[in-house]
Amino acid sequence: MKPRKEWVEKAKKNVALDAVKHVKDGFVVGLGSGSTVAYAIEEIGHKIRREKLHVLGVPTSYQSFMLAIKHGIPITTLEEHPILDLTIDGADQIDDELNLIKGMGGALTREKIVAFASKKLVIVADERKKVKFLGENNHPLPIEVLLFAAQLVMLKIREIGGKSVLREGKGKVGPVITDNGNVIIDSNFGLIHKPAELELKLKSIPGVVETGLFVKMADIVYIGKPDSTEKIERKK
Ligand code: 5RP
Numbered sequence: 234m235k236p237r238k239e240w241v242e243k244a245k246k247n248v249a250l251d252a253v254k255h256v257k258d259g260f261v262v263g264l265g266s267g268s269t270v271a272y273a274i275e276e277i278g279h280k281i282r283r284e285k286l287h288v289l290g291v292p293t294s295y296q297s298f299m300l301a302i303k304h305g306i307p308i309t310t311l312e313e314h315p316i317l318d319l320t321i322d323g324a325d326q327i328d329d330e331l332n333l334i335k336g337m338g339g340a341l342t343r344e345k346i347v348a349f350a351s352k353k354l355v356i357v358a359d360e361r362k363k364v365k366f367l368g369e370n371n372h373p374l375p376i377e378v379l380l381f382a383a384q385l386v387m388l389k390i391r392e393i394g395g396k397s398v399l400r401e402g403k404g405k406v407g408p409v410i411t412d413n414g415n416v417i418i419d420s421n422f423g424l425i426h427k428p429a430e431l432e433l434k435l436k437s438i439p440g441v442v443e444t445g446l447f448v449k450m451a452d453i454v455y456i457g458k459p460d461s462t463e464k465i466e467r468k469k
Contacts, residue, residue: 241359245457249273255355258286260289264293264301265347270357323358324356324447326367328428332446334372337375343413354452360458375444377443390438395421429449
């Protein structure tokens with residue numbers, strides 16, 4: 234077995250290269266957030282220059298905005314292009330039906346809006362993210378919440394079986410404040426057997442801005458392994 238750090242970085246690069254093959258001339262592309270998609274953003278920049286493409290990007294976070302600028306991807310907005318051809322994004326967990334948990338990078342709300350606006354959502358991840366059921370290994374579900382409602386939302390989440398913590402910042406005291414000026418609650422529900430049901434319950438709590446559950450949104454997932462890449466397409 235190769236040392237973990239070595240194969241994981243290689244796997245992330247490989248899935249990013251596969252995902253960027255979906256980018257075509259004239260496309261408006263949603264740019265997800267995280268360390269895996271960072272490789273894809275870099276490759277989109279290379280591809281634009283190499284193939285002289287006209288491609289525009291819609292970033293989902295300040296991270297992807299800055300990466301797009303760095304790699305020479307012209308930026309646009311959902312105001313100008315409310316329908317996107319493609320989004321490439323990462324994920325924190327992926328179940329057998331290609332439902333996702335996202336948001337460990339705190340960008341879940343814009344990521345979900347941009348994914349929803351896209352004709353195709355391509356997900357890139359290494360195989361540590363693949364699980365049978367979301368919530369395995371005590372993985373929390375990130376939920377973006379108005380600070381005004383945070384305590385109330387945590388109480389209501391407890392009533393439906395979730396244990397929540399307010400995400401704390403690193404490099405700054407106090408809670409993480411998202412790019413939208415809200416806070417993140419990380420809630421543990423154990424194994425999530427019915428993600429669509431949980432999503433409905435959570436979205437009915439006033440103060441919840443968005444959840445990191447992406448139910449039946451991913452069209453294609455590239456899973457990077459130590460020596461290969463697996464492509465999985467969602468059954469329609
Ligand atoms: C950010 C996300 C990321 O896509 C997710 O956390 C995966 O990141 P990485 O590729 O660094 O593991 O949802 O909100």
